[in-house]
Amino acid sequence: MWDTVDHKFRNWLVSRYPVQSEVLLTHKRIYIFPTLAGLAFICVALLVLMLAINYQNNLAYAICFTLTSLFITAIMHTYANLSGLRIRIQTPSPVFVGDELRYRFEVLSSRSLKQLQFGFRGQEQVTYDLERDKPLLVYVPASSEVRGWQAPALLRISSVYPLGIFRCWTWLRFEEPALIYPRPVAGGELGQLNRPVGGDGAEGHVGEEDFQELKSYQPGAPLSRVAWKVYAKGYGLHVKSYQGEEAQERWLSWHLWPQLDTEAKLSRLTYWAVTLNERQTPFGLVLPNVTMEPAVGDDHLREVLKHLALYDEGALL
Amino acid sequence: MQDRLATAVQAVSSVVMGKEETVKLAVACMLSRGHLLIEDLPGMGKTTLAHTLAHVFDLEYRRVQFTSDLLPADIIGSAVFNQQEGGFQFHPGPVFTQLLLADEINRSTPKTQSALLEAMEEGQVSAEGATRQLPEPFFVIATQNPASQYGTFPLPESQLDRFLMRLSLGYPDEETERALLKHGDTRQDIGRLAVSIDRQTLMNIQLACDQVTVSDAVVDYVQRLAQQTRAIETIQLGLSPRGALALIQASKAWAYMEGRDFVTPDDVQVVFEPVVAHRLMLRSGTQLGQSITTNILASVDVLS
Amino acid sequence: MKLPTFQFKKSTVAEATNKPEVLLARSSKLWLLTMLVAVCLPQIREIPLWLTIVVGALLAWGFASTLKVRKPLARWVRWSVVPLMSVGVLVSASGLESLAGLATLLIAGAGLKVLELRTRRDGWVLVLVSLFMVAVNFLFDQSIVAALYGFFSLAITFAALISLNEVQAKQVNFGTLKRSATILAQSVPVMVVLFLVFPRIEPLWSVKSERAVAKTGLSNEVDPGSVANLTRNDSVAFRASFTDDAPPERSQRYWRAITYDFYDGRSWLNVGKNVGLEASAIDTDTYYDYEIIMEPTARPWLVALDYPQSVRAARGTLTLKNDFTVTAGKPILDRFSYSGRSVVREATQELSLQDRERFLRLPPYGNPQARALAASWVEQQLSLTEKIDALYRRFNQSFEYTLSPGRLGRNSVDQFLFETQRGFCEHFASSTAYLLRLAGHPTRLVGGYQGGEWNPYEKYMLVRQYEAHAWVEVWDENTGWRRLDPTTAVAPERIQLPFDELFGSSDDFIAESPLSVLRLGKNIEWLNEVRLRYEAVNYSWHRWILGYHNQQVDFLHDLMGSLSTLKLLLVIFVPGSLVTGGLIWWLLRARPRRYHAVDADVQYLSRLVSRADSSLAREQGETVRTYCWRLAKHQPYWEESLMQWLNNLEQLRYSPARGQPEGDASYHASFKNMIKTVKKPTRLLGKPARASA
Structure with a gap:
């Protein structure tokens, strides 16, 4: 009262x-x-x-x-x-x-x-x-x-x-x-993400195994990829590059985990969006009402998260 | 020493006619170990200024014309496999000089730009796994053409503040232009100029500039100016602490050139526009016009 | 999970201080402890010694633990202090006066709270207790010094209160005290108005017992030596001010307090009933209107200048008795003020048979020599005047007026008259009255004061206890009651000179306060003047502050004529709202910038020159150099001195090696010179150079 x-x-x-x-x-x-x-x-x-x-x-x-x-x-x-x-x-x-x-x-x-x-x-x-x-x-x-x-x-x-x-x-x-x-909740598997579910994206990427060529070192390249053996031979710093690295795209799709309810789905998608962005892996987003082309970067992440946050907002109230 | 500096300024001004103030600022920039960005239309004497400065101060001078296909290695240098010795040998690029004129820097790719800017920042170059010191003193005078935007890569704001000052020569006044037209190209005169200040003296002067005292009153004034830039609505990002430091540094050099061993607010006001304007970005995305820096100076009380 | 771009920088968030549970900061604790020291200090005289020691120790420990010099007390120590203290307080307080008991209780409580000084709430409790204690302190001491100290401790208390709400600083910040003093000062005007107009009402219940106030001054019994005893005391008996500021002659300053009608052979007593005086219309021009502020005596009688005609008090009713004494009907326990009118001429009155008998009664035996002397007078058929003359002559010949007359045994009158012949006023008065009664004249002894010191600064008369006096009144069949002061016969200077001049060198004089300024200062002129001025201030203090409840009605009446509720409300609200408005303006006003001393000089110059031409004012963004050049261009005559000053200024302000502005003589010289130059042409030349160009 x-x-x-x-x-x-x-x-x-x-x-x-x-x-x-x-x-x-x-x-x-x-x-x-x-x-x-x-x-x-x-x-x-x-x-x-x-x-x-x-x-x-x-x-x-x-x-x-x-x-x-x-x-x-x-x-x-x-x-x-x-x-x-x-x-x-x-x-x-x-x-x-x-x-x-x-x-x-x-x-x-x-x-x-x-x-x-x-x-x-x-x-x-x-x-x-x-x-x-x-x-x-x-x-x-x-x-x-x-x-x-x-x-x-x-x-x-x-x-x-x-x-x-x-x-x-x-x-x-x-x-x-x-x-x-949405609250990021870890779950699901990366492997699942690679399967083309929402679109006709790249198929069967083996990932990081496919060595392609040596490039000369540029500051900022991950140390794990420096070709130390080549360096040891006195040929200077070089970086290994792998095939498919640029082409490797992930799609974050609404349909990945049909068993989850709406909020749980959004939480998981949020988690993966943040994680993929940290790994600098381009990712796209497929929601029932919106599709975003794969990209990487903070601006892209922000856009993706905004769509996730506002998904079906009317239902929240 | 101030006399010799004045003579040097005089000498440069005799070639770059009618721009004594700008020349003085450029010298102040050199005295405070800063790099200079000249933004002007072609044909205003940017190159002449750089060249004359190099000559008068007895500096080794190189010029690089920045183009879109210029690679970092073209500036820094590259390792070439030496058949005779059976190994890579480093061939230093044009950056290994004392005064580098980077002409139309905005024509090259960001990659190349950042290679140069890194060298400017650190005074050294990392190439082919080794760090190489750049000579001392080391100045970069970069020029930028504001008019032609087509096919250019404007310097990002984070890199613009590697330049201590941004100057613009502008059109000569009527009288100077007339003298210029009568006299013809002054560039031939450069070689005839006497060296006013040798390299060692220049470095001594740089040290002396560091000794110029900055009182609390002036520090407060600089701080108030910085705060004012942060308070203005239309400015997206206010002056960074690094920017404020640059302001003090340049003021010291100016005070030294004025023959004082302490900085007054007058010095700060003189160098304010060249030091600060290019570091501030307006919300609309354009850079600060002179009216805004003038406004800032007018709205901040010098006294405290 | 966070993205680097979404981080926010946490700025300096001050500690939240709104909740009572918030722990006290160090500075707050220090302020609170200081506050307790300040408010407890005046009570040391009143509370038991053990409590002073215990509370002192607790406070010392509080300071030590706050300043991290000592560790906090162990829990068991803290818990054991509480019951011990409670028992102690109960035992002590029961033996004390109610007030001292209250003080003991408050201080003990505050001391215990120091043990548990943790949160803001604890701080609050202490502040409230200490506010109350500041008021309680005034019940013990109301001197000016005490009042000043009281307001000082109030300022400290409010500083402690502010510190509870302030940024939690580690160090004690004196800005807090300044702020507290400011707020206190701003509260003074409304306080004064309230003080003036708030109606003083009678006590709701009686709180003072007669026991509590020491009886001083004249008692209802006079024996040889009792008046002389009073001369050991330099405390104030009463203060009197006169209308027209015209006090009576020294020889006329007989202040009457009590009459004694019964003689028991050794002492004179006040036993008989004196009825109220019927209004006697004595027609005379020489009367005195005066106002008396009497110190508490715990006795009902009041003093009045001989002879009182009417008396009036603002509070309570006074009775003028037919022996010309005034009584309040109840003991005077507080400083009491009243006004009266007295005539100088001796009062005539009818003497009833009963009274005649009463004023002649004597013990039937004793003092044979005196009886013989009186009988010889009767035998010679001497008139009253002749008898008095004979006695005075005797006194004048061989008697000594002294503060230390020695003890008298049985037949004290005989012993005094014929053996020792040394005495103080009561000896002379007593023996005179005895002899006159023996000789058949109705006589009574009068106790009071003779003299008084006129204070020229505040225009009032101060009468001290040592000016106590006793004299005689005899019934003259022709003229009625007639004042006899036998002391004048032996020592006329007693009446002519100030008492302390007479006896200043005697050991017994104000023996109770040997270091009194009175004793030392009478011969040193400036010291005496200082003393008089101090007493003048003290008089106003007593009259207008401490005794304001006695003055209030008259004062307000004088101020605004007849009183009405509307007027009173106006008096409260008009100044109240003025002060409030002024304060609001002051608080919300745009503060002018405070400049550095040198920069202030620049602003001064700017104001000076802009008076003549507003375009000459310095622009905000204009440096001193630019400004000086602009002025020099405007008035070339100024240039030299301006530049000289400018150079000095730049050296001083922007070259830190030069030193402080106070120490720089050449700067000041150049500044003065410049100002002089700048002032000159605006007057002499009138027109600036630009106008003539």
Whole structure:
């Protein structure tokens, strides 16, 4: 019951402000309330007041009024420690399901702000000190449980600095979704991948056995392929090259493991995509709705992973 | 020593007419052991500048015209089987010189480009399994033709910052052009120029440039400039720490040439555009125009 | 599983400090321990010695273990300290006054908390306890020094509080203290307003026992030596200020506190009932309006200048009795202030038969010589004045006025009059009253103070305990009560001179505080002036701060006329919102950049020249050299001094070998010269060169 009220209230708060990519915090967005410690502080002030009244002690009165007045001053100091903060979301880097997802925000202020806490609802908070006029990148952790696009949840920025008797905070909504790739799960066999399943790709590659020629060494070639025997004979560094190396392509196909369910298939395909890319083996992708030509490289991998992440996204919701 | 440098600059300027400032910057680049990239249209005197510099500073000079079929070995050198001795013998390429003019570097394949750039970076060449030191001093003046994009391989941004400065000679002003037209080709004059500064002196000056002090105030200024490049929206990647270091290095040489043993913000401002502009990439993919570097200089307070 | 391209760089994430479970950082611990030392220190006088030692040891251990000099205490040691301490506190506190007990309890608790100082929550508890203790400290000591110290320890306490929420630094950072002091200072205006207008209400329950306040000053019994004893004490009896700042003559400064009507043969006592004085309309121009702040005496009587006509107190009702004494009806346990009006002329009054009998009553036996003397007066049919003259003559001839009269035995009057002949005021007064009663004149003894030191700085009179005095009032059938001060007969200077000038060299004078400034300083002029100034400040302090509850109504009334809730609220909220607004502006204002000393000079030059021509202001990206050349071009007359300064500046600012700007005389000289040159032409030439070209 309370949860739904709370949820509705928060939604109402946020709906007051349009989604922006950059926000300047002003009094319209900042809320402030005493902390538990602040309430205890007021109790002590009241105790001192009792002391002052009963002992007719004007210095004790002065202490009581100092505490009261400081309580008010603290409101302004706490407010000033959040007000004027300029925050802009940056395009988040994609991660795999279960990995640590961090949304990046660039924050900037013309005053130095201390002990700012950033965090999404129900997630870990991170604390940063912000120097004056120095933009700072803030990484706010979020959970990455589901593949696909994930918009950041409500971001809370809060601060209790300097005295800790007030907390001021703000809720912000940003629309810069992070892409979450399926969780890579090892499984299946490489051999299976070589079989032409989805397309009419190369057939019967023997792989790395078929020596073709010696090439002169270029920096960056794997040491395991250096022709040490030739080098030992004094002919300089040469590298063995194998037939079919360039032609060897793999196809990552949706149909490879029919026994798995959708998510498991995607996880396994993800694993192989990453693995093949590490081995610098060109690979293609065949999904029911998309086919990608074999290639290698980080850009290609990113594209492949994006297709895997977004596969049938509607079914996730 | 500054007098002799001034004489040298004067001498070079007498051949490359009306470009005293650019010549001075090129000399500063040499003094701080940096390589120079000249970006200009053909016929602006790039080659003349390189040649004259080599002559005035008494440096061994070679020129390589980069073409699309130029191979790394054509620059670095290659091992040739010697029939008489029954083994491979290394034939050093044109890179083994003191001043190498790499003309139209963007015409060759990236492979060849990177072979040269590697040599520039490390001051040595690995060929046929052996490491060979390049002579000292070693300068590369590379030229690039910005206008003709067809069939070129533009230097990737990661390699551009191997060059300490990027200069552009530009069209001569009216008066200089008139003098040029009257006088005819000045290239014949190169041979007649006296050697102003010998090799050893040059290296001594390089050492002296290292001794120029850089106060905290100037370091802070350079840092603020670097931060500003990172803060500007349209710049994709801000100045790297290496870039900032290059800025200080070049400022030192400039301060030395100005006859001071300490760097002032004026020095930094002079070398800022040549040192920084080619290291920054705009989001649109183009390189920084002069207006943006001017803006950066104008928007960063010199005082602190 | 990670791709190299997807790595993110973890930037420096500060430790989260929002949760109470967060462990305390070293700097926070150090601040908290410092705070405890600061708030416990004033209590050393009040708490038992063993507690001072134990808590001191605990704090020392706390510091040592935080600074990693010592290992933390073993668990069993910690656990055994708790019950031992509890027992100790229970035993000690039961024997202490309630206040001292409270202090003991608080300090013991804080000391124990040091053992378990781990999390932010522990820090919070300590801060709250220490805030309370700062207030408790004021119940023991309310001097200016104590108040200043109190606010200092408040600043430290808030520094500790801030450090709980700050970056978890290893080292103690004094910026924390500065911030705390700033916040505290910003809270002062609202605090002052609240202090002024917050209504002071009567205690909700009685917390002070009579036992707690030491009885000082005159007692309701005077025996030979009791007034002289007071001269050993230099503490303040009361302070008085006069309307129009016109105090009475020294010889008129008879401050009346109590009358004694009953003589038991040795002591004079105050036993008889004096009824309230009916308003006597004495018509006179010479009256004094004054205000008295009385130190607590634990006795009900108050002092008033002879002769009081009316008295009034802002709090509580005062009674003016028919013996012209004033009583508050209950013991004065706190500093008490009231105002009164006194007339100078002696008061006439009817003397009832009962009272006549009361003021003549004497013990039937004893002091035969005195009786004989009185009888001889009666025999000679001397008038009252003649009797007094005879007595005074006797006093004047062979008596000695001294602070150390020696002890008297039985028949003390005889012994004094005919044997020792050495005495202090009460000896003279007592024997005079005795003789006059024997001679048939209703007489009473009056106890009070004579004298007082006028403070010219704060315009008030300070009366100390050693100025206690006793004199006599005799009933003259023609004129009524008449003041007799037999001391004047033997030592007229007692009335004419300040008491401490008279007795400053006597050993017994303020024997309780031998190092008192009073003793040392009277002869050294500047020291005396310092003392007077200090006392002036102290007087204002007592009157306006410590006794503000007595002044509040009058003060507010003077300030804004008749009081109303609306006015009070306005007084709170108008300054409150002004201060708040100012503070918000201050906090949110765009801070001007702070420049390096040399660069600030450049900015100064820029401001200076841009006043005349705004285009001459330095551009942000303009180096000093470029700027100077631009100025030189604008006004060639400036060039020489500008360049000289520029060279110095560049050397100083950009060549680190040159040294600090403070030490560089040639730079400063060139700067001054340049500024002088730059200022000159704008005045004399008026037009810059460019305009004439």
